[in-house]
Amino acid sequence: MSEPTPPHVVVLGGGSAGWITASLLHRRWGERGGRVTVVEDPATGIIGVGEGSTPQLKALFDYLGIAERDWMVRCDATYKLGIRFTGWSERPGFESYFHPFPGPVDLHSEPAFLRNCALARRAFDVACLPDRFFLSARLAELGRSPHPSENFPFAPSYGYHFDAYKLGAFLKEWGAARGIEHVAAKVTGVPLDQDGNVAALLCDDGRRLDGDIFVDCSGFRAIIAEGALGARYRSFDDNLFNDRAVVLPGPRPQDFRPQTESVAMSAGWRWSIPLTGRTGNGYVYSSRHISDEDAERELREATGLRDPAAEARFLKMRVGRLETSWTANCLAAGLSQGFIEPLEATALHIVIATATEFADAYEEGGFSAKYRDRFNDQIAERYDAIRDYIVAHYRLNQRSDGSYWRENAENSKLSDRLKAMMTAWFTHKDIGAANVELYPVQAYSSASWHCLFAGYGSFPPQEKFVTCPPQAQPAEMSRLDAMMKACTINFPSAGIGGPAD
Ligand SMILES: Cc1cc2nc3c(=O)[nH]c(=O)nc-3n(C[C@H](O)[C@H](O)[C@H](O)COP(=O)(O)OP(=O)(O)OC[C@H]3O[C@@H](n4cnc5c(N)ncnc54)[C@H](O)[C@@H]3O)c2cc1C
Known part of the structure; x- marks a missing residue:
């Protein structure tokens, strides 16, 4: 089968998912004539959490050809060798354990x-x-x-911790230098053509963005996939009770360990993520079991961050996934596509897998239903697993x-x-x-x-x-x-x- 002409991809959203997807698809198709445009509304902003990764992020940077020395410092990044779970078990000898990357x-x-x-x-x-x-x-x-000396060629897999805002800014600059177009505007309309495909994105400044493929990275709003195309959503809330998070940054860690800490709390768990300039803290909890005020109080006590001048930020979470990540000519990636919850820091992992597997499927079969269905099944399977x-x-x-x-x-x-x-x-x-x-x-x-x-x-x-x-x-x-x-x-x-x- 002849390879489809590299498409013009229009990405709605400039959060981590938007810039990761844009970079990856541009790397894949840019040199062959493919175009990538990212449109984001600066006034809406990004969610600004999601500071831990799996080794998949390292694989992405390797694929993009970006060296650690070039991005890590810019994004306050540190290494992550795994996750330590503390307080999830009261059994003597099992109060804490480490889940490693292999x-x-x-x-x-x-x-x-x-x-x-x-x-x-x-x-x-x-x-x-x-x-x-x-x-x-x-x-x-x-x-x-995780980098051994030269005479020991057995490096473990590892991921990173990073500042989510800085990662987005870094990839935006990197992409702009390589030809990714950037549009700062609010998308206010998503007209469909007679076949039910997205025809264009309409912006509040009057611009119309045409394209072949539209990627919905608009966060929990899911403006194209759910809003315009009516993709169905499957909630996980009968199994995963946590629906909120309170976030509270702390000072730079003193006793640095390259691991995310996940500590059980009265109605959820809290993360502690070491960055070069601060510690990321947050408490993911169930609003059925604890109020926002009590969650903030518990987090402040646990972290010692009692100064009320350090303001806590509250987030609502929707846990579940779209039934189909690829609908018509729209791919959903990131929070618009689904969110499990951050316990194993898998969200960006899924974004990278989604963009990669989508590119594979599109190259194999364009918009043919066979490849789209197989892709959708694979992604749904990954979420559910x-x-x-x-x-x-x-x-x-x-x-x-x-x-x-x-x-x-x-x-x-x-x-x-x-x-x-x-x-x-x-x-x-x-x-x-x-x-x-x-x-x-x-x-x-x-x-x-x-x-x-x-x-x-x-x-x-x-x-x-x-x-x-x-x-x-x-x-x-x-x-x-x-x-x-x-x-x-x-x-x-x-x-x-x-x-x-
Ligand atoms: C509490 C919590 C902890 C998390 N921890 C982790 C973690 O450790 N590891 C991990 O991998 N993931 C984690 N995640 C998930 C992670 O934050 C997201 O997957 C990641 O930030 C990607 O978000 P996004 O780009 O999909 O959405 P957002 O960051 O919300 O970006 C949405 C974008 O869409 C734009 N937009 C929206 N509407 C419009 C419009 N009308 N017009 C134009 N632009 C528009 C916005 O301006 C923004 O640029 C966590 C999430 C939560 C809630």
């Missing part, structure tokens, strides 16, 4: 982790907190950079206090697949095989599922323990500790802010 050294230690988890599921008293088995956890604890993993955090919490945590632990509205995954864990089945069967998209690895279950100390109840021991021998922890220690020596201090320090 790396090559883990290929050696992960089998030992899985073996010990299998034994712990059978009531053997063995080490099974992820922290001791994954190099990233050790490096984060020691405040080390990530949602299940996040729901599992709440369902498996091991806290005894308060209606919020009790209701989460008793939630029976789980998807069939998540129920099957939990059954597999509690009945000693092979989690790797269950993950492949239940979640072919592999949004989370078998190791990640083990981290979640074992990290909370969530094991089969006593009466369901299988008495006959498996053949596996427990890991030799002293040898593993020694190996990890030897590895960490090869990684310098992360300082604060990566390559500039």
Whole structure:
């Protein structure tokens, strides 16, 4: 099939999703004659949160050919080796665990982790907190950079923390220098043609923006996808109770660790994200379980940020996804497309996957229904798989206090697949095989599922323990500790802010 002519893409929205999508599609099609225009209303502004990423953001910068030394300093960015979950379990020894991004050294230690988890599921008293088995956890604890010395070619995967406003500004400048057109105007009309495609975007200054593909990155407003095209929305709120966040920046971190912290609170959890110039703090909570005032008070107490001059910002969140991310000639990306909740910092990860997979599908089949449907199924599958993993955090919490945590632990509205995954864990089945069967998209690895279950100390109840021991021998922890220690020596201090320090 001959390749379709590179399109003119018009992106509505200049938040992180808008600029990431614009940069990626321009990189893909710009040199072949494709055009990208971004229109944004400066008066509306961006949501300005979303400061943690997965390794997918590194892959994006590598694809764009932007070096860390060129963007990290400009965006107050730091490295992120994973997420530390604290206070989600009251079980002694499981009060806190680290969910790492994987790396090559883990290929050696992960089998030992899985073996010990299998034994712990059978009531053997063995080490099974992820922290001791994954190099990233050790490096984060020691405040080390993910870049090893030259004689140690085993770098772990990593993501970043960054200032969302500065990231958008950086990509805008980068894109403008490479030919992405920028229009500062409010979009007030989205006329459709007779086939139901978007014909153009009409701006409040009288401009009309024509294009072949329109990307809706207008945030929770979803102006094109839902507003003009009527794409249907599927809410996740029966499974994910959090619908608000309060945000409160704090001073630059003193004791720097390249990790996001997720600490359980009375009606949700709070994040702590180390940037070079400040600490990003926020409390994601359920308005059914706590008022805005009490959430702010709890966040201030937890962070010590009691000075009322430091103003808190409140955000409403809508959790769910569009049934189809690609409708007619419109792709939705970012908050307009869907939002799970920020616990695993996956939103920009999905934006990058969406733009990449859309470009693949468009190159293969243009606007043909076959490729569009396949793309929509893949993206929906990715959302639902990530949602299940996040729901599992709440369902498996091991806290005894308060209606919020009790209701989460008793939630029976789980998807069939998540129920099957939990059954597999509690009945000693092979989690790797269950993950492949239940979640072919592999949004989370078998190791990640083990981290979640074992990290909370969530094991089969006593009466369901299988008495006959498996053949596996427990890991030799002293040898593993020694190996990890030897590895960490090869990684310098992360300082604060990566390559500039
Ligand atoms: C509490 C919270 C924490 C989060 N944490 C993370 C995280 O750690 N990691 C992560 O990956 N994601 C996180 N996210 C999600 C992340 O913030 C978003 O995915 C990301 O910022 C992208 O937002 P966006 O670009 O879709 O929308 P926005 O930032 O809201 O941008 C919308 C854009 O549309 C423009 N616009 C709107 N209407 C019009 C109009 N009529 N005309 C012209 N322009 C218009 C606006 O001007 C703006 O430029 C978090 C979200 C929340 C709520």
